[in-house]
Amino acid sequence: MKKILIKNAKVLDFEKGKEILRDVLIEGDTIVDVKESVLDENAEVLDIEGKYLFxxxxxxxxxxxxxxxxxxxxxxxxxxxxxxxxxxxxxxxxxxxxxxxxxxxxxxxxxxxxxxxxxxxxxxxxxxxxxxxxxxxxxxxxxxxxxxxxxxxxxxxxxxxxxxxxxxxxxxxxxxxxxxxxxxxxxxxxxxxxxxxxxxxxxxxxxxxxxxxxxxxxxxxxxxxxxxxxxxxxxxxxxxxxxxxxxxxxxxxxxxxxxxxxxxxxxxxxxxxxxxxxxxxxxxxxxxxxxxxxxxxxxxxxxxxxxxxxxxxxxxxxxxxxxxxxxxxxxxxxxxxxxxxxxxxxxxxxxxxxxxxxxxxFKLKDRGRIAKGFLADLVVFDPRKEFVITEEFIRSKSKNTPFLGKKVKGSFVKVIKKGRVLDIEEI
Amino acid sequence: MQKGLRRKDLLGLKDITKEEIELLLETAFSMKEVLKRPIKKIPTLRGKTICFMFFEPSTRTRSSFELAAKRLSADTINVSSSQSALLKGETVLDTLLNVDAMGIDAFVIRHASSGLPHFLSRHTNASIINAGDGMHEHPTQALLDMMTIKEKFGKIEGLNVLIAGDVRHSRVARSNIYGLLKMGAHVRLFGPPPLVPREFEKLGARVFYDKNKALDGVDVVMGLRIQKERLKESFFPSIREYRKFFAITPDDIEKLSDNVLLMHPGPVNWGVEMDYDIMKVKNNVILEQVTNGVAVRMSVLYHLISGERDNEEDIN
Missing domain, CATH: 3.20.20.140 (Metal-dependent hydrolases)
Known part of the structure; x- marks a missing residue:
């Protein structure tokens, strides 16, 4: 099964209330390892350079x-x-x-x-x-x-x-x-x-x-x-x-x-x-x-x-x-x-x-956390990246929001759905 | 009449200044002089076209506006809900845009939905005059009411004006509250609590639920129609009980000073909010209000259509 190693991910440790750097190893659609440093020569490496991984x-x-x-x-x-x-x-x-x-x-x-x-x-x-x-x-x-x-x-x-x-x-x-x-x-x-x-x-x-x-x-x-x-x-x-x-x-x-x-x-x-x-x-x-x-x-x-x-x-x-x-x-x-x-x-x-x-x-026991055994549903978030909420940005068929034209700071850059890595622009 | 209103629309009295109200009234008095002439027509708006879009029934407002436009030599057309493509499912906006494309200088709009004229005004460079939007505003009615008060008392400032009846659903009440307060009058509201919510005190009016207290020391009593078509729920037990505690009767008026004015925007539900005998009360000015309505609407049409505008108000 395909392996992906996400390096230098800033993740939230909810127990300690701290932001910590971790490497996250995915195999197929599942998270198989989360540690300070993971090495796996067979894995494709995705270095996210300290951006958030949620x-x-x-x-x-x-x-x-x-x-x-x-x-x-x-x-x-x-x-x-x-x-x-x-x-x-x-x-x-x-x-x-x-x-x-x-x-x-x-x-x-x-x-x-x-x-x-x-x-x-x-x-x-x-x-x-x-x-x-x-x-x-x-x-x-x-x-x-x-x-x-x-x-x-x-x-x-x-x-x-x-x-x-x-x-x-x-x-x-x-x-x-x-x-x-x-x-x-x-x-x-x-x-x-x-x-x-x-x-x-x-x-x-x-x-x-x-x-x-x-x-x-x-x-x-x-x-x-x-x-x-x-x-x-x-x-x-x-x-x-x-x-x-x-x-x-x-x-x-x-x-x-x-x-x-x-x-x-x-x-x-x-x-x-x-x-x-x-x-x-x-x-x-x-x-x-x-x-x-x-x-x-x-x-x-x-x-x-x-x-x-x-x-x-x-x-x-x-x-x-x-x-x-x-x-x-x-x-x-x-x-x-x-x-x-x-x-x-x-x-x-x-x-x-x-x-x-x-x-x-909703008892979705296989998701919602970054931990071993959980689904590899992950998002990479860049808190400095800005964008404007425009009709073109919105993928929904409808555009009915009072926030059209609003500039926001903080954007997802990648979404990983069951181990499949997508750039936000290609969605 | 050199001064201009410098605005595109008249949507309500909430957002206009005391000076603008004074200007509109001053011009209305001049227009009233015109109406007394043997030839009641002036060429001021010759070549201008006004479209009346009335999506709710109206006798007074509509004929008053139409007469005002004709007195000023404007051309007029009518679009009504019962005779237009609205019956075929065309939206109000499409209706407006299509008529606008024929070259219209002003639209006079009445609709059951609060804010509809405000919405339409963003889609046209023509002037929009609100002739009553839902429960929101009816600015020309309040202007003609103020004109009538000013005509009788020579002033508005300092007078005690009682608005009695279905305030909750009344656009006339709201426009009068804004206008009268700006002109320095004291506004009182009276009726059963479900129809006169306490929230109106936050707009600057005083709310009364006891008729005698409400009437004590007033200069003007303005009755409002019980709007049966808007009363989807039970706001009071019966018309009988309403009459007993909340209707204004000739006896009530008799107790007041001789100068007190009795007004009503019409149409009156005789025997409900006002006793029919009240027509016999000396200072009943209900029909004079109607006469002044034409003068006020001439003033409004004149200022909006022939006046200059501040540029930023234009769309596109």
Whole structure:
């Protein structure tokens, strides 16, 4: 089997909290040795000259729109955008048309991603048939077929009994139920409810719309013992509820998106549809709480909620535009540039939140760390290399991000997917 | 009329200055003089073309704008949602770009979506005049309201103006709050709490939930329509109960000073936010508001279309 020896890699030692230089030997698709100095005459040498080597990123929340809306994105373009952004494993959300609510649909996604040959796509199945919130979908069969978690993403499972049974049933298959926590009976808002939403005449939805849902789902996780993961947490009130639950030992984890870590309602053009996202861009206070919660562990991981839409769908007024932003191609660099470079977040916290922590939540035991026996999914990161987020840079079919034109410092230069070395430009 | 507004669009009163409002009102009073002449037409905008795009029903605003344009000798065309290719699925932007390609100097736009005129304004060099966008702004209505107040009191500064009714969904309320506060008036808001959220206090208005307190010492009472078409949820129990606690009645007005002005932007839901008998109240200026509407819109059209602009406002 082909051997590659990566020399002079700066890797993060999470136990000691130190950056250390290591040589990493890969054989086939597996890491076989990590030491201060590795010698192997049969290996092809890749000297990365002190640049960072991280585990390939794991994104727990992306929308690839296939089947049904391939004009926005498909599994090939989405998994390519992922790999281009350093993501070697990506969880695809099931709110496609039709939704991923059966074994056949799960098989289809996995097959399509294999044909594409970019990032590995692990499908998330729906909790309920047709994503309608009424009857449980065949969670066991989908899990056996390769679904790694279950979510009715885009909708909250409003019926408490159905959600309870989902959390209970999932225990038999040792899987995770993801909650899109949003009690939309509270409002049909399109912007974070605040004095600004009133001022601009945009129907608001208050943070309580999320917090009520978070609270109920935590109570059901507590009742059942099932594993609950809360998607795209956005409000400081939700964080208090989650923190309290974690302290009581409830089996709950959660994620935050790059958008909510970086944007604040007070600082954006509220009429620009590129900022329309669900949950909405909230206040500066919420943003600060999210960052703190990421540091103190209340928030476990960062997930993109990559939500592609064709340009003309966003080239309209705020009311008519769909919710969502893309970010797979550049989110790590953007977060590094905006948060790590400015000492708002440590590199360790950032990398943990996109590598081994998501691997732990979704029980991806063969990835997320640089250690012997793990998959050779690796990324080489140059913290000095700058680039501009342009339409040409983005490999996703859609370009709907308010960060277009933004210059960032810190770029992946190589991605290694199961032992295959790729220059970032060739992806 | 030598001074110019130097702007391309009139999208709202939030982003315009007190001086600009004063200029628009001053010109509106001159225009009102024109409207009193036997021949009510001046050649100011001859050769200019104005397109009216009304995607929501309108009687007053639309005919008022159209009359204003005609009084200034502009050519006018109409695009409405019920008679255009929008019914065939054409987007509002494409509609605007296509009509714009025929050579338009100004678009007057009404739409149910907040911010739509702002979005369209980025795609054309023509002037955009907001004739009401969703729950956001309705600047010419607030200008004509201020003109009416100024006409009656000789000033706006220092007056207590009560806006009563569905503030939450009202673009008229928002534009009036911005405009009146800039002109130095005190703005009070009154109605059931779901329709008059406390957040409006952060804009500089005072919120009241008790009618007697709200009316105490006011100079102007402005009623707002209960917008049944925007009330998707239950904001109050019944029209009956609304009338009992929140409608402005002739008895209420009688208790106030003789000079108090009674206004309403129309259309009125008689028997809901205002009792029909209120038409008999002496200082009801609801129809004078409508008359002033033409003068104010002439002023706005004149300044935007014939005035100079600061270059950076042009697109391309």
């Amino acid at each position: 585990p390939g990123l794991i994104d727990a929340h992306a929308h690839f729109r296939e089947p049904g809306e391939e004009y926005k994105e498909d599994i090939k373009s989405g998994s390519r955008a992922a790999l281009h952004g350093g993501v070697t494993t990506v969880l695809a959300m099931p709110n496609t048309k039709p939704p991923l609510d059966s074994r056949a649909m799960i098989d289809f996604v996995i097959e399509r991603a294999k044909e594409a040959g970019y990032a590995e796509v692990l499908p998330v199945g729906t909790i309920t048939k047709g994503r309608e919130g009424e009857e449980l979908a065949e969670i066991g069969d989908m899990k056996e077929g390769g679904a790694v978690a279950f979510s009715d993403d885009g909708s909250w499972v409003r019926n408490s009994s159905v959600m309870r049974r989902a959390l209970e049933y999932s225990i038999a298959f040792d899987t995770v139920i993801i909650s899109h926590a949003e009690d939309s009976s509270l409002s049909h808002g399109i912007a974070h409810e605040s004095v600004l939403s009133y001022e601009m005449g945009l129907e608001g939805y208050p943070a309580q719309q999320e917090e009520i849902a978070v609270f109920r789902d935590i109570k059901l996780a507590e009742l059942t013992g099932g594993r609950l993961h809360i998607a795209h947490v956005s409000s400081s009130g939700s964080l208090k509820i989650i923190k309290d639950a974690k302290e009581r030992g409830v089996n709950v984890t959660c994620e935050v998106t790059p958008n909510h870590l970086l944007l604040a309602q007070e600082e954006i053009d509220l009429f620009n549809p590129l900022y329309k996202v669900n949950p909405p861009v909230r206040s500066r206070n919420d943003r600060a709480s999210l960052l703190n919660a990421l540091k103190d562990g209340t928030i476990d991981i960062i997930a993109t909620d990559h939500a592609p839409h064709n340009w003309y769908e966003k080239e309209t007024d705020f009311n008519s535009a769909p919710f969502g932003m893309i970010s797979l191609d550049f989110y790590f660099s953007l977060l590094y540039s905006e948060l790590v470079s400015n000492n708002k977040l440590s590199l360790f916290d950032l990398v943990a939140a996109v590598t081994y922590k998501p691997a732990e939540i």
